[in-house]
Amino acid sequence: GAVVSQHPSWVICKSGTSVKIECRSLDFQATTMFWYRQFPKQSLMLMATSNEGSKATYEQGVEKDKFLINHASLTLSTLTVTSAHPEDSSFYICSASSGANYGYTFGSGTRLTVV
Amino acid sequence: GENVEQHPSTLSVQEGDSAVIKCTYSDSASNYFPWYKQELGKRPQLIIDIRSNVGEKKDQRIAVTLNKTAKHFSLHITETQPEDSAVYFCAALTNNDMRFGAGTRLTVKP
Numbered sequence: 001g002a003v004v005s006q007h008p009s010w011v012i013c014k015s016g017t018s019v020k021i022e023c024r025s026l027d028f029q030a031t032t033m034f035w036y037r038q039f040p041k042q043s044l045m046l047m048a049t050s051n052e053g054s055k056a057t058y059e060q061g062v063e064k065d066k067f068l069i070n071h072a073s074l075t076l077s078t079l080t081v082t083s084a085h086p087e088d089s090s091f092y093i094c095s096a097s098s099g100a101n102y103g104y105t106f107g108s109g110t111r112l113t114v115v
Numbered sequence: 116g117e118n119v120e121q122h123p124s125t126l127s128v129q130e131g132d133s134a135v136i137k138c139t140y141s142d143s144a145s146n147y148f149p150w151y152k153q154e155l156g157k158r159p160q161l162i163i164d165i166r167s168n169v170g171e172k173k174d175q176r177i178a179v180t181l182n183k184t185a186k187h188f189s190l191h192i193t194e195t196q197p198e199d200s201a202v203y204f205c206a207a208l209t210n211n212d213m214r215f216g217a218g219t220r221l222t223v224k225p
Contacts, residue, residue, distance in 0.1 A: 032211055034213060041220075042217070042218070043204060043215045043216060043217045043218045044159070044204065044215045045215075046212075046213070046214065046215075049211075049212065091156070093158060093159075095213070097211065099211075104149070104161075104213060106159055108157070108158050109156070109157065109158050111156065
């Protein structure tokens with residue numbers, strides 16, 4: 001089946017630094033990539049949607065200059081959390097779609113802790 | 116945009132009993148409704164889904180029903196087992212935009 005590889009699985013960084021999270025679709029072309037954030041005991045909240053080769057569409061309240069999304073190829077999308085702060089600590093997870101048969105495949109998630 | 120509401124937020128059942136989780140959605144254009152099971156710190160796993168042209172779908176102990184007129188859909192788990200304990204999320208898809216319910220923490224007591 002479709003597989004999305006997400007790295008790193010966890011990261012601890014210092015406040016003010018930047019962290020890059022990668023999601024790769026291993027056996028299909030991800031025409032659309034979704035990035036979600038999940039705080040403890042809460043639901044997945046959509047942060048942004050990106051289509052390959054286009055600028056990402058951000059949800060209301062999500063700072064596009066802070067959460068940089070790049071989807072330069074059909075198999076790779078990255079989320080960079082810039083100038084991270086402790087309140088950015090969360091579980092970040094991507095979901096990729098090839099556009100066929102409503103297939104949405106989640107990455108394994110990245111637990112970010114900002115200290 | 117789409118708004119998905121999910122109830123209950125927590126559900127505790129005895130092993131062998133049935134569990135029902137309900138979701139409502141707001142956008143009549145939504146046409147795909149997946150259900151996910153998420154264990155702590157892991158990715159959501161698709162357990163069953165239903166499209167808008169179908170009213171009911173069953174897969175062993177799991178079934179989903181959809182009422183398009185009322186804009187609600189439900190997950191039914193029969194003969195629950197302790198390993199069914201997890202957080203379950205419903206979702207609704209509208210124009211390639213997936214929105215999730217708030218989640219239901221299901222606990223199955225042995």
